[in-house]
Structures are given as structure tokens and as C-alpha cells.
Amino acid sequence: MRIGLVTPWFGRDLLGGAERLAVDLADRLAERGHDVTVLTTCAPSWSAPWNRNVLAPGISRDRAIRVARFRVDHTNTGAFREINRAILATPHDACTAGLRVADEATEAAYVQHNINSTALLAELARNAADYDRILFLPYLYGTTLRGWHIPRTRSAIVPCLHDEPYAYLEPVAAMMRAAPLLLFNSVGEYELARRLYGPSIDRRAVVTGSAVDAPRTVTSRSPILGFVPETTPYVLFLGKNRDQKGLSLLLDAYQRFRALDPDSTLQLVIAGEGTEREQSPSVIALGRVSDDDKARLLASARALAQPSANESYSRVLVEAWSYGRPTVAHGDCLATALPMRETGAGWLATGVAEWQRVLHEIARADDAELSARGERAAAWIAQHASWSRVIDRFESALIDRSPSDSTGKRPVVHALGHAQYGDALTKAALRFDAALRERGRVSVVTARERDPRLGGLVRDTLDVAPDAVRIAYATGGLPPDLTGSDILVTAEAQLAQLMQAAHRARAVLALNEPTQRAFASAGIPATVLPPAFDDVAWNIAPDQAMLRALQGANLVLYAGTVDSSSGLLEIFETFENYLTFDFDARLAMVGPIVDPDYAEKLHRAIESVQLEHRVFLPGVVSTPALAAFYRSARIFVCNRSWLDTGEALVDALAFDLPVCATSNEYTQSLMRGCGVLVHPAPRIELAALWKVLISDPEVRATVIAGQRRRVAELSASASLDVLEAALGDA
Amino acid sequence: MIDDGNRDLDVTALMAKVHEQIGGNFAASLVSSAGSIEADITTLVAGMEEALQAAESASAVRTSLGKSPMVRRLQPFQGLILRALAYILRDQRNVNAALIEALRKSMRLNVRLAEELDRLKTGQSRTS
Numbered sequence: 001m002r003i004g005l006v007t008p009w010f011g012r013d014l015l016g017g018a019e020r021l022a023v024d025l026a027d028r029l030a031e032r033g034h035d036v037t038v039l040t041t042c043a044p045s046w047s048a049p050w051n052r053n054v055l056a057p058g059i060s061r062d063r064a065i066r067v068a069r070f071r072v073d074h075t076n077t078g079a080f081r082e083i084n085r086a087i088l089a090t091p092h093d094a095c096t097a098g099l100r101v102a103d104e105a106t107e108a109a110y111v112q113h114n115i116n117s118t119a120l121l122a123e124l125a126r127n128a129a130d131y132d133r134i135l136f137l138p139y140l141y142g143t144t145l146r147g148w149h150i151p152r153t154r155s156a157i158v159p160c161l162h163d164e165p166y167a168y169l170e171p172v173a174a175m176m177r178a179a180p181l182l183l184f185n186s187v188g189e190y191e192l193a194r195r196l197y198g199p200s201i202d203r204r205a206v207v208t209g210s211a212v213d214a215p216r217t218v219t220s221r222s223p224i225l226g227f228v229p230e231t232t233p234y235v236l237f238l239g240k241n242r243d244q245k246g247l248s249l250l251l252d253a254y255q256r257f258r259a260l261d262p263d264s265t266l267q268l269v270i271a272g273e274g275t276e277r278e279q280s281p282s283v284i285a286l287g288r289v290s291d292d293d294k295a296r297l298l299a300s301a302r303a304l305a306q307p308s309a310n311e312s313y314s315r316v317l318v319e320a321w322s323y324g325r326p327t328v329a330h331g332d333c334l335a336t337a338l339p340m341r342e343t344g345a346g347w348l349a350t351g352v353a354e355w356q357r358v359l360h361e362i363a364r365a366d367d368a369e370l371s372a373r374g375e376r377a378a379a380w381i382a383q384h385a386s387w388s389r390v391i392d393r394f395e396s397a398l399i400d401r402s403p404s405d406s407t408g409k410r411p412v413v414h415a416l417g418h419a420q421y422g423d424a425l426t427k428a429a430l431r432f433d434a435a436l437r438e439r440g441r442v443s444v445v446t447a448r449e450r451d452p453r454l455g456g457l458v459r460d461t462l463d464v465a466p467d468a469v470r471i472a473y474a475t476g477g478l479p480p481d482l483t484g485s486d487i488l489v490t491a492e493a494q495l496a497q498l499m500q501a502a503h504r505a506r507a508v509l510a511l512n513e514p515t516q517r518a519f520a521s522a523g524i525p526a527t528v529l530p531p532a533f534d535d536v537a538w539n540i541a542p543d544q545a546m547l548r549a550l551q552g553a554n555l556v557l558y559a560g561t562v563d564s565s566s567g568l569l570e571i572f573e574t575f576e577n578y579l580t581f582d583f584d585a586r587l588a589m590v591g592p593i594v595d596p597d598y599a600e601k602l603h604r605a606i607e608s609v610q611l612e613h614r615v616f617l618p619g620v621v622s623t624p625a626l627a628a629f630y631r632s633a634r635i636f637v638c639n640r641s642w643l644d645t646g647e648a649l650v651d652a653l654a655f656d657l658p659v660c661a662t663s664n665e666y667t668q669s670l671m672r673g674c675g676v677l678v679h680p681a682p683r684i685e686l687a688a689l690w691k692v693l694i695s696d697p698e699v700r701a702t703v704i705a706g707q708r709r710r711v712a713e714l715s716a717s718a719s720l721d722v723l724e725a726a727l728g729d730a
Numbered sequence: 731m732i733d734d735g736n737r738d739l740d741v742t743a744l745m746a747k748v749h750e751q752i753g754g755n756f757a758a759s760l761v762s763s764a765g766s767i768e769a770d771i772t773t774l775v776a777g778m779e780e781a782l783q784a785a786e787s788a789s790a791v792r793t794s795l796g797k798s799p800m801v802r803r804l805q806p807f808q809g810l811i812l813r814a815l816a817y818i819l820r821d822q823r824n825v826n827a828a829l830i831e832a833l834r835k836s837m838r839l840n841v842r843l844a845e846e847l848d849r850l851k852t853g854q855s856r857t858s
Contacts, residue, residue: 579791580823581751583816609787610794663733673735676744681731682834683786684827688751689732689744696747699739706738 001398002035004134004151006124008050008115008141010040010067015273015288016240017315018138018160019046021185021210025135025158028391030064037066037131039124041117041143047273050115051075057119070120075142080113088243090165096551097196098542098631101168111171114142124150133398135183138312139175140166148175156181156398161189161196162310163333164244170541173197177539183397185210185313188335192312198631199654199711200539206397210313211387215323216295224293227269227284229300234267234284235328235362236301238294238316239308241274246307246330251280253355257363258282260356266363268305271297298323302370303346303362307355309333318385321345321377326370328358339384345377411442411468412727415486419447419458422592422620424561424645425473425491428511430457431534432471435720438536444468469727472505474498487726489529491515491644499524507726511645513669527726531646531670532719533654533711542627550632553584554694557633557657559626559648560640562617563595567639567662568602570683574637576609577687582694588616588629591648630655634694638662646670653711658693658703660686672713674706752824778837782830789826791816 007022014020022038030036042053051074059068083106090101102110120143128134128151136144139159148155157179161167176182176197182205184190190207221230235254239245247270254268258281269284271294276287289297298304304320309330311317317336320327321343329336331350340348349355362370383389414429429445436443442465450458472482474490482488488505490498491512499522502508508526510516519526556578558571568589575587593599599617606615621629636652638661643649649670652659659675661667667677676693678686692699731748732741792815795801795808804811 576787576790577827579793579816580820580827583791583813609790610792610796612794614793663735668733668735671735673737675736676739677733677735678731679733682831684752684831685731685748688748691751692744692747699744699747702738703736706736 001132001395002037002130003029003398004037004039004124004128004131006039006120006134006136006143006147007138008041008143009043009045010038011044012062014045016046017311017313020315021158021160022137024211024387025394026065027063028387029394032391032395035066036064037068038062039068039070039120039134041072041115041120042069043072043115049077050080051077068123070117070123073116073118075113075116077113079109083110083113087165087169090168092163095163095165095168096547097168098198098547098628099168099544099551100170100173101165104170107169107171110169111142111145114145116142116146121147121150128152128154133181139172145171145175148179153180155179156183158183158185159189159193160185160312161193162244162312163192164310167192167196173541176201177541180204181206181397183208183394186335186339188333188338189312191334191338194656198538198542198627199533199656200535202654203535203716206393208393208397209384209390210315210318211385211390212315212319212322215299215319216292218292218295218299220292220296224289224296225286227286229269229296232267233265233302233363234269234300235359236297236304236320237268237270237272237275237307238297238304239272239306241270241272241277244308244310246309247275247278249330249352249355250305250307251278251283253349253352253359254283255280256352256356257359261360261363264363266302266359269297269301295323298325301325302365302367303328303374305355306330306333306336308336311335318377318381321374321381322385324371324374324378326373328355328362339377339380343377343380345374345380409441409727411444411465412436413465413468413470414443414445415461415470415472416445416447416458417449417474419445419450419454420592421451421453424647425489425511426454426458427534427537427647428489428645429471429473431532431537431716432720432723434536435716436723439720439724471723474501502526509722509726512643512666514642514665527722529722530714530719531650532714532716533650534647535654535716537623538627538651538654540624540627542631543622543624544628546621546625546628547632550586550588550628553586554582554635555629555633556585556587556690557629557636557652558587558589558591558638559629559636559651560591560638562589562591562593562599562602562619564598565641566598567641568598569605571637571639572602572605572615574683574686574690575615576611577683578690579614580684581687581691586614586616588618588633590616590618590621590626590629592620630657633657635660635690637690638667640666642666643670650711650714653707653714656704656707658700659707660690660693672710674710675703752828775837775841779834782834782837785826786830789823789830791823 005026009019010022012023026036026038042055042057043050044054051072053071055069057069057071087102095101124147131154133156134151134154135156135158136148137158137160139161148157182201184207187207190205193201237250241247267284271286271289273288275285278285298320304325304327306314306317306327306329309332311333312335314336317327327346328349329340331337331348337348340346347358349358414433416426416429419426433443433445445458446461447458448461470486472486472488482501482504484504485506487507488502489509502524508519508524509529510526511529513528516526516528578585606612636657636659643666661677663677663679732744734741795804
């Protein structure tokens, strides 16, 4: 494979995590025989001016790698500093997934005055086709933000994402939504990306992991700036001294620890760029150290402290484990907390008091106990942090997965009687239409009547190719003009006329299992067309105004049609009880109002207890607005007596909302043992169950893990395979 | 109440958490049955259920002070007043909810007893 790697700075002496990763990836991919070209700038490092060309432009050879350097643009560093300061000043609790942290002009200026190279972009525009894949890393610099879309399908982002204000900028979110391939260094980094950009990243996301070199054996015992690691008990911090790296938290905790235990011999050693500036008493500040000194420091430390909450993969944490040393990591950093929980090879601490407590524990523990703790990560390292496995995963991800060839097959027409905005069957037809087109088929959706809000997505029935295969969607009545060559797709089998019509169809696809069983009992073979998460439709920015309006209180969500079978009156009554536990809560019942009388009854019930300002009943809303509801909600509730496509429930599963639904044959077959299904019970008990699902982290995590497994089974491709099988070779 | 289809969940532990939320344990749910009870008992039960529903509705948390002109003057402080009321009356609401539930269960028990009596009476008349 010919692989390009775009990164703002490249050099073997650079110490930043992303810079080291770029070198490692280039080396290891080249070792596997790939032709690797690094496309980078003439700026030497992150700490040098971003608009000054220090290194010479042109092509050079670095071991097996071709390095192409391009001149940086003369961006305005003063303006960038101002913008950057403003963005970084966003408090962490003001960063909400899906909400932008800066206005459009600020975001545009951030990209414009970042490190940029027009010459590099021009090279990409000229020669991107020469590469099989072009990797961009990390996510927050101009070379990535302005370059990733040039190679289009060939680009792959290695974001090295952190939970920091930059990650909430719209240019970053747009890239994460549209890039064809996202490669993550850790499960924690992937989880963060999923939370920030939504479940639609799943199909394009691969956790490749990252690795560290094998431990070095160093025999020297000479002092490092007067400090001999082998003779003193110490906790080690290794990293850049930057605000985001959490060093001040560690220093604060250490000073408190010393104040309580002044006789302790436990030292704090800090090493890395800028650490020499720290002048705290009892802290040994070494500044930047050589690789040999770093190895000695790691090998002799009682434990390594990683207080940063902004990591996509903590290299030093894994390095410490590779030396058999235990580590302390920040409890709010998913990328480090997840492997820490998995291995148990150290401690998690969040606030300063917890860090202080852990320092006491490290000071008290004997050597054998600490070593035993560090050794717990050995199996994890073999599985996740060996380069051969990481590069295996990279190679497998980088192989282009071309869509199946559908050339020469007949066009497909999805025929609806009445195409309605927000209607489940219409959405299903549109989903299949888009997916078939993605597989290279000619496909259109037609309807006799259509909601004007559907725009050009649905055409007139007359506007159809004569040789097309027709898929007729039936709901609430007979499908339009069903013929023997049509495929019938339906979610109901109660209508006698529909049953008769089904006999004439070439194939019957049932949108749920109970419908399929009903057809089967009438002697009509039907196949279940399983529901799927429509990651294409949901790959959008949520409505900002709606998302903002929905913050600040726990939101209980129902999405689906509002009709007499929706059981919404009972849901509302349960919500009244729920307010006993959660006074600020809100309830949203979103979806097309199919039965206005029922909606009126619901309105009256809401008004009778003056809960209008707590309960939203907006009818059908736009997809970005619905995305805002899904992104803001804490629980999804469903009391329907039957489901058509079950799509709203699948969406809830994908958006990681614990689902609490009434148990019936529809929900049982769709959920297959995930979520929480309930039988009739007093409202107060149901309300208390909602409360547990919303606020109990353990129960929530268990339920969501099960739901993730189920949504993985409900893939769009599995559903489309069933449809294509019904289409046969047409 | 909770379906045992989800193998990842310990339903008993989850129900314990539910009861913890409510603030007290409920007795095991009584089996409801739709036996043949006499029409006057059915009417009586329907009336009791109606009264219970009214009590249940009135015991819900208020999130508005209403729309009367007098109350309108308190509008700026509505949030604060409601919060205070919700906090002060929290225990009372829990008691009310538990009492309503107990009454409802007591009612079901009465229905079952009435059914049993009915069955016994029927059996006695056949044997005599």
C-alpha cells in the first residue's frame, strides 16, 4: 500500500504523544513493506513559532520513510493566541456534547490562523490519487482541519482526541461526521468521540490502539541533575508542563500529603519539557530528560502519576506498566481510566483529596505490593500495546472496503401510498433507498401523496423507470396497485385485504416478528426485515437552539407516533410520580400526531395538573431537532401496545439511552433481552425505576452495555442484505 | 414488574433499588383476578378506584401556582416557592403515595376475599 501521513511536525527528537505516534506509525508501516510518505511542514516543533520556516522544504529520506516538507503559511500568531485563549477559557462544565463552544467567526479564525501550509494542501490536491490512504493526525491543527477532505474517500483521521474545548468546535465535529475512516488509539478515546459526535461514527470507527517500545535496560547509576533514582522512593510525573496536563493538581495533592505526613520519605519527581520551571518545595524537577534517564526513572519509581484528564492514549502510563510499575490516573479521563479499571494495575483519583489519599497509600505500601499491582497490566500490554497487533489492526482498517458491484441490476422503486414527514414507514423507505444507492443501485422513492417537507426525496408515482422492481410499502391500508412482481413491505397483518394482496406479491417482508408470524399462520411465507440504526440520517449536527434549551434538567423521552396505542397517558401519569424524585425533570413526547383526539386528551391531562411547561408535545420535528432530544435525554420510555418498524427504539439504543419499555411480543422480539422491559405496575414503582435507570451509574452502565451489543446486531448492512436477497438478481 | 429477559440484570437487586427510591418496601404484589363478583361490589370498587385516582392526581408535585390574579403577583418567585413546597412536602407526598398504594392493594385483597366468599357460597349451595 502507498500510505501518506500528514502531520504538522515530524522528527525523531520530538516528545509529544502525537509526534511520537507519527514517527512510530511511519516506521512500523514501512517495516511491513508499505511505501510511506510523511507530508509535514518546515516548522520544527510545537514549541517553535508556527509561521516560521526553520527546516528546509523538499523531499528527504529518513530510514525507510520519504519525508516531504512544505513551507508554512504566514499566519497571524497574535490573533491565533487571542482566539486560542478564548477557546481554552471555556470551562469544562460549559462543554456539552453537540454544542459549539465558539461562534462561527471564531471557529473560522481558529482554523485560518492555525499552523497551515497551502503548499502541502496543493500537493494533496495534485497527488492524493497516488496514495491508497492518507492518514491525518492529530485532529486539532490546520494541516488536518483543512486537508482531510482533499483526498476524500482515501483520507483516514487518527484524531488523538482529548476532552478539551477544541473537540467541541464545529470544524472538528464536521470532520468527524464526514471523514470516511476514524482510527482511535484507545477504547476511551473512541467512547469520547462517540459521546461528542454521536453513534453515527460507529461504522467508520476502528480502535487500532497504540503501543510502546519494549523496556530498555540501563546500567548507569550516575545522578540525573543530582538525583539518583535507584536510591530514593518517589512518585514520577513524566510529561509536558502544560495547563491541560494536570501537573498543578498533582503538585497540590503532594503538598497536602507532605503537610499531613512531613516525615515521609516519598518524593515527587517531575520530568519533561517545562517541568524545570516548577519550584515547589520537596519536588525534584528535572526538566527534559534523555531516553536512558527516562527508562531509569520509570524502572525505579514506586508509581507513575498521570494526572491529565486530556489524553487519547497515555503513552507514559503504558510505558510504566511495561516496566512493571503501578500507575495513578485521572478518573475523568476515559482513555486512561478504562484500561486502569480493566487491569487494576494502579489507582484512579479525581479530586485533589483522592490524589492525596492515593499518595498516602503509595507511601505506605511495601515494594512487593506495588510490583504485584504493576504486573497486573502484563496481559493487557500483550493484547493491546504490542506494535505487531496495532499495525495488524491498522492494515486491516486501511484496506479499502469498496461497495459491492451493482452495475447491470434493475432500478428499484420504493412505492408509498402517502409519504409523510416523520412517519416510520416513509423513513424506512428513504433509508433503504439511500443504502441501495450507496451500494451502486439506481433507486427512487415515489408516493401518490407526499408531504411538501420531504422536498425532492420523494417523487411522483408516474416518474418511474418502466423496468424498475417495485417495493410496495403498506400501512393502514392496501399498498398502491400491488402486482405479482412487487415486493410487499409491511408492519401489519390484521387487514384481511392486505392478507389477500400479500398472496399476489412476489415476496413479503415483515418489519417485525409478530407481523411475520401472523403472515406465516395465514400460510404466507414472510421474511423479517430487521430494523437498523440509520447512521447516515443521524450523521448530522443537532439543532443548537433546541440542544441548548434542553440542558439543565433530566429529560425523559418518548419518540414515535402519538395515537391511542402509544400509551402516553400512562407515561405522563408515571412522569407525574417521577417528579417526586426529580423535581426539575422534563418529559418530551415527540412524533407525528396521528390521532388528534388522543393528543387533545393528553393535552387536557397535562393542563389539569399545570405541567405544560414541563412536558413537550411538539408533534413531528426536524431530524436535527430530534437529534437534540436524543442527545439530551437520560432515558427512553415506551408504552406502545405494538410497534411498526421499531426504529425509535433502535435509535434510543444507539444513542445510549437506557430503554424502559412495556413488555409485549413487539418489544421482546426487538430488544432480545436488552434494556428494561416492564409489566403493568403501580406508577410510583415505574417512576422509581426510571429514577434508578437515570441516576444509578452501575445499573446504567450494565443496561447500556447490553443495548450496545443489540444495536451492533441491528446493522444497516444486515437489514439491506435481507432486502437485496428479496430483490434477487433483479 | 421487571421482565426477567435481561440476563445482565439482577432483577431482585434492581427492585430493591426501586423500593429504596420509594422509601419503603411494598408487600409482594397481590395477584389480581377477574373472578365473578357481584355487581354491587363491582360498582363499589369502581367508586373506590375513582376516589383513589383523584387522590393520586391531587398528590402530584405542583410545578405552577396557577393562573389566578392574586397568584400572578407571585410569579417572579414561583420557582422558589414551588421548590420550597416540593422540598417541604416531599415526605408527605411519599406518605400519600404509599397510603394510596396500600389502599389500592387493600381493595384488591377485598375483591379477592369477595370472590372467595362467592366461590364458597356457590360450593355450599351445590353440596346442600
